Amino acid sequence: MSWAQALLLARGISRGWRGICGATVMGSPFPQVPLQAPRGLHCSAAATAAGSSDSWLAPPPPPSEPQKGPTKALAFHEELFQRAPEGTRDKADFVRAVQNFGQQNVHKRGHVDFIYLALRKMREFGVERDLAVYNLLLDVFPKEVFRPRSVFQRMFIHYPRQQECGVAVLEQMENHGVMPNKETEFLLLQIFGRKSYPMLKFVRMKLWFSRFKNINPFPVPRDLPRDPVDLAKLGLRHMEPNLNATVTIYQMPSSTDSTGAAHPAEPHIVGIQTPDQQAALAHHNPARPVFVEGPFSLWLRNKCVYYHILRADLLPPEEREVEEIPEEWNLYYPMQLHLDYGRSGWDDYEFDIHKVEEGPVFAMCMAGAHNQATLAKWIQGLQETNPALAQIPVVFRLARSSGELLAPSSGLEEPPPPPPEGQEEEEDDQQRQHQGQS
Amino acid sequence: MALVLRFLNGAYIFRHCPKPYASCPYLVTRFADYCSSSLQNPVAASGRTSSQRKSEGDLQGHHQREVALDIASPEEKPEVSFDKAIKDEIKDHFRRLKDDIVNHWIGPEGRPLHEVLMEQAKVVWQFRGKEDLDKWVVTSDKSIGGRSEVFLKMGKNNQSALLYGTLSSEVPKDGESGRSGYCAMISRIPRGPFEKKRAYDWSQFNTLYLRVRGDGRPWMVNIREDTDIIQRKNQMYSYFMFTRGGPYWQEVKIPFSKFFFSNQGRIRDAQYQLLLDKISSIGFTLADKVDGPFFLEIDFIGVFTDPAHTEEFAYENSPELNPRLFK
Numbered sequence: 001m002s003w004a005q006a007l008l009l010a011r012g013i014s015r016g017w018r019g020i021c022g023a024t025v026m027g028s029p030f031p032q033v034p035l036q037a038p039r040g041l042h043c044s045a046a047a048t049a050a051g052s053s054d055s056w057l058a059p060p061p062p063p064s065e066p067q068k069g070p071t072k073a074l075a076f077h078e079e080l081f082q083r084a085p086e087g088t089r090d091k092a093d094f095v096r097a098v099q100n101f102g103q104q105n106v107h108k109r110g111h112v113d114f115i116y117l118a119l120r121k122m123r124e125f126g127v128e129r130d131l132a133v134y135n136l137l138l139d140v141f142p143k144e145v146f147r148p149r150s151v152f153q154r155m156f157i158h159y160p161r162q163q164e165c166g167v168a169v170l171e172q173m174e175n176h177g178v179m180p181n182k183e184t185e186f187l188l189l190q191i192f193g194r195k196s197y198p199m200l201k202f203v204r205m206k207l208w209f210s211r212f213k214n215i216n217p218f219p220v221p222r223d224l225p226r227d228p229v230d231l232a233k234l235g236l237r238h239m240e241p242n243l244n245a246t247v248t249i250y251q252m253p254s255s256t257d258s259t260g261a262a263h264p265a266e267p268h269i270v271g272i273q274t275p276d277q278q279a280a281l282a283h284h285n286p287a288r289p290v291f292v293e294g295p296f297s298l299w300l301r302n303k304c305v306y307y308h309i310l311r312a313d314l315l316p317p318e319e320r321e322v323e324e325i326p327e328e329w330n331l332y333y334p335m336q337l338h339l340d341y342g343r344s345g346w347d348d349y350e351f352d353i354h355k356v357e358e359g360p361v362f363a364m365c366m367a368g369a370h371n372q373a374t375l376a377k378w379i380q381g382l383q384e385t386n387p388a389l390a391q392i393p394v395v396f397r398l399a400r401s402s403g404e405l406l407a408p409s410s411g412l413e414e415p416p417p418p419p420p421e422g423q424e425e426e427e428d429d430q431q432r433q434h435q436g437q438s
Numbered sequence: 439m440a441l442v443l444r445f446l447n448g449a450y451i452f453r454h455c456p457k458p459y460a461s462c463p464y465l466v467t468r469f470a471d472y473c474s475s476s477l478q479n480p481v482a483a484s485g486r487t488s489s490q491r492k493s494e495g496d497l498q499g500h501h502q503r504e505v506a507l508d509i510a511s512p513e514e515k516p517e518v519s520f521d522k523a524i525k526d527e528i529k530d531h532f533r534r535l536k537d538d539i540v541n542h543w544i545g546p547e548g549r550p551l552h553e554v555l556m557e558q559a560k561v562v563w564q565f566r567g568k569e570d571l572d573k574w575v576v577t578s579d580k581s582i583g584g585r586s587e588v589f590l591k592m593g594k595n596n597q598s599a600l601l602y603g604t605l606s607s608e609v610p611k612d613g614e615s616g617r618s619g620y621c622a623m624i625s626r627i628p629r630g631p632f633e634k635k636r637a638y639d640w641s642q643f644n645t646l647y648l649r650v651r652g653d654g655r656p657w658m659v660n661i662r663e664d665t666d667i668i669q670r671k672n673q674m675y676s677y678f679m680f681t682r683g684g685p686y687w688q689e690v691k692i693p694f695s696k697f698f699f700s701n702q703g704r705i706r707d708a709q710y711q712l713l714l715d716k717i718s719s720i721g722f723t724l725a726d727k728v729d730g731p732f733f734l735e736i737d738f739i740g741v742f743t744d745p746a747h748t749e750e751f752a753y754e755n756s757p758e759l760n761p762r763l764f765k
Contacts (some may be wrong), residue, residue, distance in 0.1 A: 096560070172589060173729070175617075200759075203758055203759060204705075204707070204759065207756060207759070211753065215678060215680075216656070216678075216680045217680055218680055218682050220654075238654070238682065238683065238684075239682060239683050239684030239685075239686075240684065241682070241686065296653075296685070296732075297653050297731065298653055298654045298683040298684065299653050299654040299655050299683065299730070299732070300654060301726065301728075302728045304730055306524065307684075309685050311685070341745055341746070347558065348558055348559065349558050349560060349742055349745075350557050351559050351560075351561050351647070351738070351740050351742070352559070352560075352561055353561045353564055353740075354689065354736045355649065355687075355738075355739050356597045356598055356649075357736060358687075361685050361686070363686070364684070364737075414454075
């Protein structure tokens with residue numbers, strides 16, 4: 001074998017011996033650097049040997065803490081993240097842990113593993129969407145060492161492990177939707193140089209994030225309100241396209257002394273109704289019942305809230321009122337303007353399909369509890385603004401947690417599916433949904 | 439195995455029949471392609487009765503029963519006799535071939551030319567019956583070992599399709615996956631006689647129209663072109679569809695100029711517009727990293743020409759990322 005291979009083999013054997021000898025020596029409780037130090041081929045052998053020889057006098061890593069369990073081995077710097085007592089992990093602790101790493105290790109040994117560990121731990125500390133923390137983490141990299149200095153170094157991936165680590169940090173930023181800023185760019189420049197993969201990824205993030213920042217036509221704020229009433233108001237406004245709708249709080253949750261959670265007998269009830277819906281309800285035939293259906297799920301970012309609707313079945317074709325087109329009584333300007341795309345008879349932008357028609361929805365509400373008593377209170381509250389509701393029979397069709405909305409069972413041309421089969425399917429859905437949620 | 443045997447048998451019989459299509463090895467490779475693509479474990483749509491269906495429906499039912507292990511459907515024993523099935527399939531393919539030739543004289547896809555040229559809004563997929571559901575395949579990350587479930591069934595009154603399930607972003611412990619949690623509904627590639635792959639030609643339309651009702655989750659719409667060429671195997675054009683949630687039907691109009699190009703799941707630096715003349719399939723994916731149940735109700739999917747939309751392509755190439763394009 002060649003002299004280089006012999007050298008490496010000898011070095012490996014000597015390290016192994018030192019490790020065995022060092023296992024019996026007690027020393028400071030700081031953890032020891034991994035066996036194969038992550039140095040590139042560019043560092044001198046002397047530096048590596050000198051660097052590793054110091055550490056081989058240190059003891060093996062401390063025994064795993066009892067709360068982790070004896071079978072799971074700790075990562076090397078994990079105890080830096082365990083200083084804080086359980087339940088109070090926050091940004092300050094995380095920042096302190098990262099800074100401690102820098103203070104312990106002037107040469108930042110094992111920084112790649114530490115950064116991977118810190119990326120994994122971010123979620124526990126709740127800082128995964130904090131740009132300052134990501135910049136601090138990028139600060140852990142030693143500067144100016146990994147920058148390529150010649151065209152050959154630029155051609156081949158210079159310090160690939162560190163570049164992969166940098167890309168992993170940026171990828172976690174991308175996953176959580178954090179936009180990097182000028183400080184990140186400067187840090188990446190200092191650490192990796194302009195022609196490196198982390199810098200390329202940064203440029204791509206800048207481009208595509210700014211392109212896709214505002215493409216959501218129904219944006220939901222990042223920080224959802226904690227208060228259930230505010231969340232209900234936000235959800236109802238989100239669902240209702242008509243801006244004239246009025247949101248009414250029919251019942252506020254009564255707070256208890258100890259925990260502050262809503263009293264179970266008085267959950268919040270928030271409803272929404274537009275003036276058009278009010279008018280439609282006033283015109284509704286009292287002989288036909290209206291249905292309270294629900295609960296249906298609505299996702300706001302990562303929170304799921306449930307809502308109920310008050311709707312009626314579609315009228316059969318014979319009972320539908322034909323809209324009269326009033327004759328034009330104003331000669332100065334048209335009272336009704338129909339602006340279509342079509343330029344003339346040859347333009348037809350309508351689809352050749354009969355769209356799904358469903359009965360009108362009269363109101364929506366979000367309540368803390370999904371039982372009939374709460375919804376009855378909602379109906380009573382609705383009766384104040386819609387006196388016609390007092391004469392209309394209300395049927396409660398609840399306890400369906402499957403995702404779909406019920407279509408009217410009569411009044412359409414196609415025959416409805418047989419009800420027992422439909423209910424069976426829904427019960428299956430319900431069970432699956434319950435299993436999914438529980 | 440039986441599937442391959444039947445295909446080979448079919449190929450053997452066809453070898454002796456005169457037909458205007460390409461020579462035998464081409465046919466055999468095409469069948470092989472169909473076999474390999476069908477072995478990718480799609481989760482079968484629930485509610486399918488796989489018995490008593492002719493020709494390719496029978497074949498699909500067959501491979502579904504082999505492959506779909508997680509749908510608890512009652513085990514139906516169809517009366518399958520291979521000879522009858524093969525004869526039916528041959529007859530069906532010849533009938534389709536005859537229709538194809540006859541329709542060619544009438545016009546594209548059997549409709550008169552003036553109707554096709556003047557068309558400004560076209561319904562491509564509608565969900566009014568169980569056979570419309572067969573045009574779609576439903577997948578989830580179960581194929582890589584994840585735990586999301588997704589099902590497709592007809593909605594109430596057979597007027598819409600309901601795609602529902604549970605998303606779980608638990609990473610499968612196979613040592614190579616870093617992330618997980620996706621569900622997708624993909625349309626089947628349209629096939630002509632003898633399983634020849636066809637494509638949709640939407641070159642005179644410029645907007646995709648969907649009438650859906652969701653639960654507030656953001657979906658991604660993916661359009662794939664012909665994927666037979668190996669360079670194009672993982673390429674697709676995508677854009678996002680944001681559902682509002684609520685009891686009202688939502689009309690989503692996505693112009694084709696907004697679709698960005700991606701390869702192997704990553705957005706590429708060199709972007710070019712989606713060319714509409716050879717579109718293979720369209721798909722909807724949900725992968726928004728939020729665990730929990732979801733649903734999406736679809737009324738129909740169509741394409742139309744939006745006269746107010748004049749943009750050709752929404753994304754410019756930047757010289758920083760792609761210096762070679764700007765030389």
